[in-house]
Every structure is written in C-alpha cells, then in structure tokens.
Amino acid sequence: MNGTASSRRAGQAIDALRHGWPIRIEDRVTLLPAETGYDAGATSRLLLISAARAVTLKLANQKDAAAPDAPALIRAAEPFALRNARELADPARDLANPLAGPFRAQPLDWEEIAVAAMTLARIAGLLPAFMVDPAIPGEDICEEAVPVSLADLAQFQDSARLTVQARAALPTEAADHAEIVAFRAPDDLREHVALVIGRQGDRRVPLVRLHSECLTGDVLGSLKCDCGPQLDASLAAMAEEAEKGGWGILLYLRQEGRGIGLINKLRAYRLQDQGFDTVDANNRLGLPTEARDFPVAARMLHLLNVDTVRLMTNNPAKVAALEEVGVTVTERVPHQLPANPHNARYLDTKRDRTGHLLR
Template sequence: MGEPERPRAADHGIRPLSEEPASGPSPARRVAQAVDALRHGWALALEGGPVLLPIETGVATAATAHQLLISAARAATLKLANQREAAVPHAPVLIHGGEPFTLRSALPVADPALDLANPLKGPFKAEPIAWQAQAEAALELARIAGILPAFMVDPAEAGEPVAVGAGDLAHWQDHAALRIVTRAHLPVRASETAEIVAFRSADDLREHVALVIGQQQGDVPPLVRLHSECLTGDILGSLKCDCGPQLDAALHAMAHEAAGGGWGVLLYLRQEGRGIGLINKLRAYRLQDQGFDTVDANQRLGLPDEARDFPVAARMLELLGVRSIRLMTNNPKKVGAIENAGVSVAERVPHQLPDNPHNARYLATKRDRSGHLLS
C-alpha cells in the first residue's frame, strides 16, 4: 500500500499566472519592466518626477547631467548629508556638481568601493528634493534590480525611458500573486523522500522553492528554516559566513525530526545578500576587506543591512497549508517578522554552529549589532 496523500490547499496552490490586462501593463508589470530596464542600463521616467539614468549600468554613454540622486549614506561619506538624512542610510539625497556629470565621472561618486582609487571628488552641494516619493521609489527599484542606488537626474541624451510610478511598488509587492507552479520528489543527502515545491509570480523573476521532509501533518507544527540564497556560502563553500553549514544542518535536523514522526520545511528564498543582490553583496565584501563590518558595509553602499521579504515566506507556508511552525533561527526579529506576516511561531529553535577564523567577526556583528542570540 502506498503512502497516503499529504494534506494540501484545496487547489494545491496551483493556479494560472495572471495575464496582462488589455488596457496596458498593470502596476506590478510596470515595476517588473522598470527593474529589467535598470539591469539593462535604460532610463526610467518616474511619474511626477524626473527621468533617471542608472549610473552603474547606464548604456547612454553620451548622457550628461548636473544632478545625481544618491543615498544618504553615500552623501554622508562625501560630507553632504545632514544629521537627519544620515540617520536613514538608504534615504535619497540630491547633489549638484560644478561641472556636468558623465557616466564615467559619476561612477566614483556612486560607488564607495572605488574611494581608495578615486579619493578626490567634488565640489558638490546637496539640494532639496521636490519629488521625495519618486526618489525613494527609485532607490528601492535599484535595490530590487541589484545595482548601486545612484542615478543621473534628467540627463541629456538618456535615450527613451521606461515609465513607472512610485505607487506601483505596492502592487509588485502583493504576495497574493505568488503561486505553486510544480512539485516533485527530490532525494537529497539528508532525506531520500524529500519533496521540492516551486513558487513563482507573474511579475517577479525570482523563483522560490520549499523542500518538505517527512510526512506532512496538518495538526503538527513543522520544523521550519527560512534560508535566503547565498551563492558564495551554499555553493562555493565560503568561510566568510555560516550559510552553507546552516543549510546543511537544518536539512539534517528536519530529517531527524521526520525519523521521530514529525516533519520539516526548508524555504529557500531567492534573496541573495539579505535582499541586496549578489553583486552588491560582493561590493560589501570588498568594503569588509577595507575594514568595515557587514552592517557598515551595506550602509556605506546606501543599502539596508536587512532587506529580506519575509511576507513571501508566509505566503509560501500558506500555499503549503501551514499555519503554525517551529522556527529555526537565532534572530528574534525574524520571529517577529514572520508572525507579523500571519504565521504563528509555536517555538523558536536555536540554530547556532561553531565559527571559524574567517566568519568570527561576521557572527559577532550579527550578535552585537543585529540582535542575534549567539553565545
């Protein structure tokens, strides 16, 4: 006799992805197009605001502009941010240069990793922003695209821009659009009976997966680990973090749980670098090589030190039919975030592993500055 079917949502969570309305792109689709444009180096036209050209990826090599939009943290490094602005490192700041900026001259202004090679900059002055919501949206779009949060403002010769509105972001972040697209048996080292479940939404290219270990039981809270993608740690075996060992240990803990009649769910979230993207994470590593810790490195780039999307994890659990969990984490803020997203955390299960000479400072920073419960 075969194994009984695992309880699932009534429609198995599998539904067709939404189609674009005949009236034109939806707000969420416009965000997706804007993110794609930034990765390609194309300009954006912010409704109610200026045209913005991404400095890092911009392909309009003849473009020039008198103003740049950068982060408060970057402006503080350039001695241009006031105390209030500097308190929010990823807030937008508008700066004006004495000479028109080109993409080539703007890049050292945008990228703090180039400071040692390009120490002399300016003179610049900060100016008030009359389009604050659009400026904040632009920096958030840059983070989603995984590029430096820095733009040329209303540049000449920018090329045809892609239109997007600041309010469109709320629609793109609507997690109800996430769907299960397929599921299959996937034997892994920790468990030969594991099942993998893939999730996707129409307007977000990131495809998240869940690995279910053991027999799903609707009345038993599973052991759950929210694991954000880490190419360097998970795949390359980086010693700078503890991601790879944590992933492996979590899967084996779930297999042990399953052997005792319980079950576990590993949510693998495509949120590299705690939500700032692979390239920006590597930029942060370069700043760490210069002596900055992981929090300061992110902030110096003008990016949040924590930008993960925990509601997407809650939506994945909802689609799996999970309402209550035992969460493997050392981070109390993660417990609060997932509970705020509608998931009941029956227990926080510590998940600390030994450090090594390369990640000891990183773990100490997580403990001392990010509030992780580490000994």
Template structure:
C-alpha cells in the same frame, strides 16, 4: 491586455522599467509628489548620458551619510539625496557611487544638495536598483517630454507584492537528509526569481520545524568560509529529518537582499576592514533589505499557520508574526566558527541582534 487587472498592468510596467534600468536605458517613475526621469549610473554609458542631458545625481541616504552629506530634512532613516551637477561623466558618477573607488578618489565634492523633485519616486528608484542588483545611484532630471519606459510607485509596489506569489510546480526530491522530501516552487507572474520550499518528513497536526534560508551562492554552493550559510543549511535539513516534519524556505534574496554582485562588493569592503553592517551602508543599502513577507505568503500557500522557527535572529520571529504566522517556538542553531567567519558572526551578535 486592457482587460487585465490594474495591478497586473502596473506590475508589467514596473518589470519593463527594471529591465531598462539594468540595460542602461532611461526610464520614468511617477509618484504622488512628482515624477523623475532616471538613468542608472552603473549601467549608463557616456553617450546615453549625453542624450539624457543632466549631470544631477540621486544617491541613497545611506551612501549620502557615508559621504557626509545631509538630506533636505532630518530623518531617522535618511532618504535619497539629489546632488546638483554631481557628475559630468559616468566615470565621475561611479567615483561617487561605488565605495570600491573611495580609496582611489578620496576627495569628493564639494556638493550642493537640492530637493529631489519627487521623494516618493526617489525612494522607489532605490528599491528598484536594489532589486536589479545595481548600485543605488542615478542620473536624474525632472520628468519632461514623453517617456519610452515609465511606471509609478504603485506599479513597483504591485510588482513586489508577495501576495502575487503562487505555487508554480511541485515534485518529489530525494535529498541526503530525507529520501522522501518534496520540493515546491513559487513564482509571481512578472518576476524572474523563483523561491522554493523543501518539505521534509510526513506532515501531521503539529507545527513543523521551519528554517528561512536566504540564497547564498558562495556559502551554499561554493563552500565559502566567510559565512555560516552552508553549514546552517545542511544542519537545518538534518534537524528537520530528526523532527516529525519540517520545511526549508529557500528565498532568492542573495546578500540579505542586495544581490550577488553587491554582496561581493561588500566582501571587498570587508577586506579593507569594514564589518558586514558598515560595508552595506557604504554601498548605499540598508543593513537588512530582505522581504520576509515572501516567506509568510509561501507558508500561507502551503497551509502552514503555526511553526517552530529555527533561527538565531529574534527579528525573524517578529517579522513573520507581523505577517500572521504563529511562531510557537524559536529553535537556536549553534555551529562552530572558523577564523574566516569569526568577525562576521561577532557582527551578527553585536550589531544585528542575533543570539549566538
């Protein structure tokens, strides 16, 4: 193990820390400006909290804004906020962290915010929570003693580095849109999520039609009417079949990168009247948490430098171009609405810049 590259060793440490986070075990994050011991609120139990020995809470800047708290400094993007003696029990912490409980617990605080003790470590903790599919909230204390599980901010960056992505397997896959399609699977050494590309048609010297499609279990598999993901997926495949060739990049970034459970929490908030953007912010997440550098690496591994991108989102064009992909054309994808997704699509148009 000592002969492994430093990035591999770091990525393994980060993977172990994320596993501890999911299981409700304490772990440590070391950053350039301080180290923090953390225990995820959502997976914690009171016995583990008693052993952890701190009632301080660390919540995301987005959730802090929802609770009308301010960070330690003015910032366009608020950073994580630490609440001194924020919650003495897991139930009390969940009442602060989970917006589904806001109606049952409307009165919160008063809270006293204090310095995080390590801003880089705090920001990395929020990334790890999102990657684990948990609420971005932790019991926190200054690092003390020996840590059973520890990683650094650099370790987490190594784990999530798209350049570590490799082609794992490929095979012929006849699909309804094309009986000659090929599927290509990608993975990085320490990651559990596999991304895939579906190649439609015969490759030639022209840029292919490319569609970036983020995983949507509810829309792609279950036929949800709350979004347009399923119809977009199938329309894109058939459009590729009509072109000389095309590539569907299927990214395992459910719920715009916040995970399935958190997406369902956002759905519940939408039922209370919040739109997609505000639901994500109330949960404590950014509006857009997907990593499009993954798509850039997939295209590089497929040796596809120039593409015709099928999207209604100009930001996807900009993000891919920042990854070195030459987007020679943006192809819109127009589909009919229904009474369940009209508000969702209006929010995409009015608040996230989609050209619909």
C-alpha cells in the same frame, strides 16, 4: 488585468535599469542608472543617491533633518558626466578616484519617488545612484524612458501574487522522502522553493527554516559566513524530526546577500577585506543592512497551508517579521554553529549590530 499590467510595468522598469536605460517615475522624474547607464555622453546637474551613501560622502548633515533616512539629491560645481556618477556610486573607487567636490545636498520634494528608485535599483541588483533628468546629446531621453509608477512597484512587490508553479518528489542526502515545491510571481525572475521533509499535514507544528540564498556559502563552501553549515544542519534537524513522526519545511528564498544581490554582496566582501564589517560595508555601498522580503516567506507557508511554525533562527527579527504578517511562531529554535577563523568577525557583527542571539 490592471494589476497584471501594473506589475509588468515595474518588471519592465527593472529590466530597463539592468540594460542601462532610463526610467521615468510617476511621469515626473527621469532617472538614468549610474552603474549601467548606456551613453557615455550623458550629463546631469543632479545625482540621486541613497541616504547611507550620503553619509559616506559626508553629505548627511546637509540633508533635511526631518527626513534623515530619505535619499539625497546632490549637485556639484560642474554637471556630472556618467563617469563621475559611477565614481560617486561605487565605493571601490573612493581611494583610486578622490571625489571632486564640493557637493551640496539639494531640497528633495519627491521623496516617495526617490525611495522607489532606490528599491528598483536594489531589486535590479545595482548600486543605488541615478543621474536625474539627464541630457544626452541628440536624443530625447524623456520619450525613451520606461514609465513606471509607485502603484506599479507596489503591485510587483505584492506577495499575494506568488503562486505554486510545480512540485515533485526529491530524495536528498538528508532525507529520502522529501518534496520540493517551486513558487513564482508574475514578472519576477526570482523563483523560490520549499523543501518539505516528512509527512505534510501532520498535526504537529512543523520545524521551519527561512534560508536566504547564498551561492558562496551554500554551493561554493565559503568560510566567510555560516550559511552553508546552517543549511546542512537545518536539513539534518528536519530529517531527525521526520524520523520522530514530525515534519519540517526549508524555505529557500532567492534573496542573495540579504536582498542586495550577488554582485553587491561581493562588492561588500571586497570592502570587508579593507576592514569594514558587514553592516558598514553594505552602508558604504549605499545599501541597507537588511533587505529581505519576509512576506514572501509567509505567502509560501500560506500556500502550503501552514500558519503556525517552530522557527529555526538566531534572529528575533525574523520571528517578529513573520508574526507581523500573520504566521504564529510557537517556538524559536536556536540554530548556532561553531565559528571559524574566517567568519568569527561576521558572527560577532551579527550579535553586536543586528541583534542575533549568539552567545
């Protein structure tokens, strides 16, 4: 019961951030999300931003050299109003709103709390920036803040809490005989699914594809990425495997934008239109290049009684991530598709900056 209550507190904190309410971590630091903060009168002398955003703001050289990847606590000459905090958080405003510095990085003696705040913001789909211990006229913000602890966040992220919620036959264009299995964890709104094609339990090692949700590519047919064609090709390959007496599993993970969320992915698209590549666009937003939760995929396989796979991927990091959490990968099956004029640079970035094997 303690674990359930702990996970619930983390879920409540994530919901609070979406609503623009303050949270208080470890009963020590009160944080108001810059993007959604609900009171325009809020002010703060300190702003917490991610390490990646600190680089964009040219504050990285002021940070502790021993912790270069830690979030940054910054101070301006005058207290930040909520409007100023939003301008600093959102790179789309960098050109329209010249940054009114100078800003100085401050010592951060609560790094674990700061890292947890960045994680909570990312799960909530928000820009990673917070007003620290803000003042709101006429209100006691500490009493209103939603409490959460590091242990609460760890419980929320524990993949062992994921369980099977429903399963049903699902004939598809790729294969008439397929089964869909839905998974959910308490207090987490994301619902992952697996599509099993062929006879589950066959002694052959299944062909498996980890496919992170991509609304723009999978549903709308975007040409900016290769997600839609990869999804179709993986289902076709699994159907062919089933015809030969084998089987396959598509894990469809609700981790839009490699874990940064749909809104932030579209913000990154806007930055790409300005000339930034995928990696630099994410980092300019203050977000990681890779934020997917691969232990969730391993847990889904475990619940399907699968511990050995042939993995369809061009990304060796996926192989390593699965093996690190106990899934044996007997073969990496290449999954490369032709480029188009709109995604050629995206694929080059995958090859040159994130280690994908595309030749």
